[in-house]
Amino acid sequence: MPTILTQLSTEPLTAERTWTVEEIPVLTASVSLPTPAEGASGAAARRIRRYYQLQSRAFLRYCQRWLLPEAEAEYRAALTASAPLPQLRAELSYQVTYNEGGLWSLYTQSRERGADGRTLLTRRGDTWDLASGYPVPLAAFFPRRCGWKKALLAAAEAEIRRREAAGAARWNEDWRRSLRRRFNPENFYLTGDGLAFFYPMYALAPAASGIPVFTLPYGAGGPALPVRETPEETAAPPAR
Known part of the structure; x- marks a missing residue:
């Protein structure tokens, strides 16, 4: 009989990317998301690993498509005004909040500076059934x-x-x-x-x-x- 997974051991999946304009850094994005620890196997571990790999890539694409144009515009405005050159930063991180009885729950949260200069936080919650490898509604x-x-x-x-x-x-x-x-x-x-x-x-x-x-x-x-x-x-x- 297969072993029922009651807890999930994970480690951070990290990535960082910097975009430049005219060889000047204007935007840096960093990612830290969970991935099942080395040696974890089974359908649940595979789905969870794949899910957060895709989330990491999606966040970096979002930064390039939406935040980079804003960063470039601020850079050029600063050049025109002889002001200090800005370097924007976006972050995506996570916090595991529950890991017992076959349920693994966490939230991921991004932090970025909006066009108005204020910080924007965006949170997402995930709760997984480790027996099936699918999210729980x-x-x-x-x-x-x-x-x-x-x-x-x-x-x-x-x-x-x-x-x-x-x-x-x-x-x-x-x-x-x-x-x-x-x-x-x-x-x-x-x-x-x-x-x-x-x-x-x-x-x-x-x-x-x-x-x-x-x-x-x-x-x-x-x-x-x-x-x-x-x-x-x-x-x-x-x-x-």
Whole structure:
């Protein structure tokens, strides 16, 4: 019987590229994404390795297609104004947040400077089933027909009101409407404390707040981690 993978050991997959204009560096992009550690085999390891290899290449293509023209324009404007030459930088990194019981969860996050000079953060959540080698959808952590979206939105609204009352954060005036309109069921990851779901930067709050993240604890009325059978549990009972 094949071994059921309960955890995934990974190491960073790194890459860096610098673009120049007239032999002057104007843009540097760096990537650090996970890849299964040397010796990891099986369908899950192959799919995960391939997935983040493609994400790395896609990010570098994005930098070349969209950020490089902006960097070149800033370079030429600086030359005209006899100002210091800019060198823009874009980064893509990751953080593993859960790695137990056959579930491997993380988020990847890019950081770049926008045309207006402000930093833009973009986050993406991934949760993998190590037994099948495929991503797990958000709905899988809730009972059927339980109204999980309503529960998540209610938890986010309660947390926003709590932070408002404590004076711990500022929110956009239309955050109530954006809470529902900007909700994306793909924007989540698991943590040891509960299921974390998040919104894009600027969707609910000013830039200083970064990416708004809310966590719904596991347990009654909340998300539940799937119970996975061990090989001993799935084996046939001994003959009598």
